[in-house]
Amino acid sequence: MAEKTRVRFAPSPTGPLHMGGVRTALYNYLYAKQSGGNFILRIEDTDSQRFVPGAEEYIIEALAWCGISPDEGVENGKMVEVPSERHPHAPYRQSQRKHLYREYAEQLVNNGFAYYAFDTSEELDQLRASYEARGETFTYNYLVRDKLTTSINLSEEETQKRLTEGNHWVVRFKMPVDRVVKMHDMIRGDIEVNSSTLDDKVLWKAIDELPTYHLANIVDDHLMEITDVIRGEEWLPSLPLHYLLYEALGWSHNKPNFAHLSLLLKPDGKGKLSKRDGDRLGFPVFPLEWRNSEGEVSRGYREDGYFPEAFVNLLAFLGWNPGTEQEIFTLEQLVKEFTLERVIKSGAKFNPDKAHWYNQEYLRMRKTDELAKDFSQILSQKGVKSDINYVTEVISLLKERAVFIKDFWELGEFFFKAPADYDLSVKAKFWKAETPQILDDITKSLNELQDFSKESVELLIPSLIKERGWQMGAVMNTLRLAMVGASRGPGVADIIALIGKEESLSRIQKIIKAFA
Numbered sequence: 001m002a003e004k005t006r007v008r009f010a011p012s013p014t015g016p017l018h019m020g021g022v023r024t025a026l027y028n029y030l031y032a033k034q035s036g037g038n039f040i041l042r043i044e045d046t047d048s049q050r051f052v053p054g055a056e057e058y059i060i061e062a063l064a065w066c067g068i069s070p071d072e073g074v075e076n077g078k079m080v081e082v083p084s085e086r087h088p089h090a091p092y093r094q095s096q097r098k099h100l101y102r103e104y105a106e107q108l109v110n111n112g113f114a115y116y117a118f119d120t121s122e123e124l125d126q127l128r129a130s131y132e133a134r135g136e137t138f139t140y141n142y143l144v145r146d147k148l149t150t151s152i153n154l155s156e157e158e159t160q161k162r163l164t165e166g167n168h169w170v171v172r173f174k175m176p177v178d179r180v181v182k183m184h185d186m187i188r189g190d191i192e193v194n195s196s197t198l199d200d201k202v203l204w205k206a207i208d209e210l211p212t213y214h215l216a217n218i219v220d221d222h223l224m225e226i227t228d229v230i231r232g233e234e235w236l237p238s239l240p241l242h243y244l245l246y247e248a249l250g251w252s253h254n255k256p257n258f259a260h261l262s263l264l265l266k267p268d269g270k271g272k273l274s275k276r277d278g279d280r281l282g283f284p285v286f287p288l289e290w291r292n293s294e295g296e297v298s299r300g301y302r303e304d305g306y307f308p309e310a311f312v313n314l315l316a317f318l319g320w321n322p323g324t325e326q327e328i329f330t331l332e333q334l335v336k337e338f339t340l341e342r343v344i345k346s347g348a349k350f351n352p353d354k355a356h357w358y359n360q361e362y363l364r365m366r367k368t369d370e371l372a373k374d375f376s377q378i379l380s381q382k383g384v385k386s387d388i389n390y391v392t393e394v395i396s397l398l399k400e401r402a403v404f405i406k407d408f409w410e411l412g413e414f415f416f417k418a419p420a421d422y423d424l425s426v427k428a429k430f431w432k433a434e435t436p437q438i439l440d441d442i443t444k445s446l447n448e449l450q451d452f453s454k455e456s457v458e459l460l461i462p463s464l465i466k467e468r469g470w471q472m473g474a475v476m477n478t479l480r481l482a483m484v485g486a487s488r489g490p491g492v493a494d495i496i497a498l499i500g501k502e503e504s505l506s507r508i509q510k511i512i513k514a515f516a
């Protein structure tokens with residue numbers, strides 16, 4: 001039997017999760033779920049300088065909002081710290097796994113795959129500066145490592161002395177010279193890189209006794225028995241190092257498969273989608289709202305009023321398509337249909353209009369009474385009391401025009417209160433000397449109407465207009481102005497019937513007085 005798929009989403013808690021990060025999590029989730037595998041959340045927080053308080057909680061909450069729940073790593077909204085049957089590899093936060101990594105770094109040194117480097121940061125700065133002065137760039141690699149203060153050229157004794165005396169040393173990977181590293185990416189196919197183009201990356205630092213991303217990532221993927229690594233394209237340049245690390249640690253035979261996802265691009269396709277694009281063009285790039293330490297707020301899809309289902313659906317389509325015309329997919333359907341073979345290699349352009357379109361589609365699919373419940377919350381926040389059946393009727397009239405639940409207020413405020421003022425351009429166009437008299441006549445007829453349904457109102461008004469020889473446009477528009485305060489909204493008869501006899505008649509009197 002094939003081994004069970006185990007994938008992980010391994011964000012660093014350096015700030016709010018970008019929507020590209022959520023897409024990575026989503027593709028991992030879909031990939032795992034379609035084969036009944038496990039989706040694991042691991043927090044890669046070994047870079048204490050980039051740690052941002054609240055970011056981990058944000059990541060957990062964002063995944064939960066999207067319905068992408070990890071099988072391992074999280075329980076009751078918290079990272080699991082103690083191993084259990086369900087979470088055998090806890091803790092899943094790398095800072096709590098600190099003690100695990102050193103032995104692997106040492107193993108690499110002992111087997112000749114890595115070395116100790118003692119240069120101080122001042123020395124390295126000086127080196128960089130002197131290279132720059134010559135118009136060159138300093139790279140810590142095979143060309144320089146023998147000339148620097150490393151265990152490669154110091155005596156065993158001297159190395160031991162330096163290791164025990166100070167903690168300003170690091171373990172660096174000894175990148176092989178002129179080796180063609182042959183790799184495979186499930187999306188991009190075969191890739192080759194000559195190792196001489198790569199530098200000797202730091203793997204472990206004595207100063208904080210912490211591994212760097214590369215070592216911790218490989219060790220944990222191995223220990224957590226990860227079968228497939230699906231991550232952002234920005235990690236593709238690290239892939240040769242990761243291959244070589246697997247080899248050096250003796251784990252080549254069961255290293256994971258890799259897939260690198262292309263970037264999310266700006267709407268015009270020119271460059272990576274950034275928060276600034278969102279601010280400039282008016283859309284969120286984060287799943288949830290985020291307040292940074294300076295109190296600056298970045299908008300989120302959730303707070304902007306997106307349905308999580310719509311957000312997940314639109315994310316799935318940023319880089320994948322099913323090869324058919326179908327664009328609406330529930331998470332369950334995505335699990336069935338998703339394949340890495342259909343993930344595009346090129347960047348995926350983000351289109352804010354498409355995001356709106358998705359939300360509108362999900363809003364239309366939602367049951368009217370559910371929308372009414374959601375909208376009632378907004379109404380009560382606004383201090384508007386309203387009967388749920390009435391709200392449901394309002395929603396059925398406005399449903400087709402809304403993109404977000406909050407739009408119902410803008411589209412239908414007049415269903416809940418009489419207009420406070422009137423669009424004077426409509427008045428200028430349609431309000432005539434005889435209008436008050438006409439409205440009074442309409443008032444009388446409406447008042448006599450026994451069955452105050454939309455159908456009877458719809459029959460009554462045009463027949464009155466015809467009978468009395470009034471101008472259809474002028475009458476309908478002034479009636480609408482009386483009900484709405486402007487020239488928008490659903491059918492006049494719909495509005496009059498729904499707000500009811502008493503309210504309609506009072507609005508007619510109100511406008512007559514206002515323009516008297």
Ligand code: GLU
Nearest residue numbers: 010011012044217231235
């Ligand atoms: N911690 C890395 C990140 O923040 C994870 C990269 C990977 O998945 O290997 O993106």
